[in-house]
Amino acid sequence: MQRHFIKRLAGILILAALPLLAHTAGYAQTIVLPLSSAPTAKEMARVLTSYGRPEECLAPVSVNRIDGETRVVSAKGFLIEPGIHTINGRAILDITNCPLIDSNPSISRAADLEVNFEPGGTYHVGYYHAPANTEEWKLVVWHIEENR
Numbered sequence: 045m046q047r048h049f050i051k052r053l054a055g056i057l058i059l060a061a062l063p064l065l066a067h068t069a070g071y072a073q074t075i076v077l078p079l080s081s082a083p084t085a086k087e088m089a090r091v092l093t094s095y096g097r098p099e100e101c102l103a104p105v106s107v108n109r110i111d112g113e114t115r116v117v118s119a120k121g122f123l124i125e126p127g128i129h130t131i132n133g134r135a136i137l138d139i140t141n142c143p144l145i146d147s148n149p150s151i152s153r154a155a156d157l158e159v160n161f162e163p164g165g166t167y168h169v170g171y172y173h174a175p176a177n178t179e180e181w182k183l184v185v186w187h188i189e190e191n192r
Contacts, residue, residue, distance in 0.1 A: 087126070089161035090191075092168050093133070094120040101142035102170035102186050107133035109156070126163040130156035132183065135171035142175045157183035164191045 096104040106119040109132040132154060159167060168187040174180045 087163050088123040089126055089163060090121060090166040091124055091131070091161075092121040092166060093170070095168060096138075096170050097186065098138045098141045100186075101173050101175065102184070103135040103137050103173060105133045105135045105169055105171050105183065107131050107169070109133065112156075124161055126161050128158060128160045130158045131169065132156045135173075137171070137173050139173075139175075142173060144178075145175050146178045151178050151181065154181065154183050157185070159185055162190070165189065166191060 091107070093105045093107055096102045104119075107117055107122070108114060109130075110117070110124070111129055154171065157169065159169075161167060166189040167185050168189075170184060170186050172180070172182055172184045172186070
């Protein structure tokens with residue numbers, strides 16, 4: 045009697061799983077791209093955001109917006125298609141080397157950084173926070189490496 049119950053249960057589970065498998069198979073077909081159409085790392089630009097230069101008032105940035113849309117990318121860096129893009133994000137300031145001496149310490153949201161990313165280039169992005177004037181604080185590309 046237990047064997048009969050186990051066979052019947054297995055049959056029901058298989059029948060229940062078929063619509064799920066058919067449903068997910070359609071998704072797998074829509075998101076898989078041919079390898080020939082996927083851009084290679086050489087065709088992309090690399091953006092590094094986890095390195096700063098505290099002594100030069102450059103803080104690392106966690107990018108969370110690209111071209112005005114919320115994006116989830118690595119806090120260390122990411123690849124981006126070549127062309128003009130805007131990016132923005134959050135920075136954690138280390139004011140040990142660059143103490144705030146501005147008499148108006150109000151900090152507004154940073155403007156988007158617009159960059160023309162070239163294929164194969166590596167762009168170091170940071171948040172510049174000049175100690176004397178909070179109005180000059182902004183996202184910057186502080187170093188570009190041209191990888192050939």
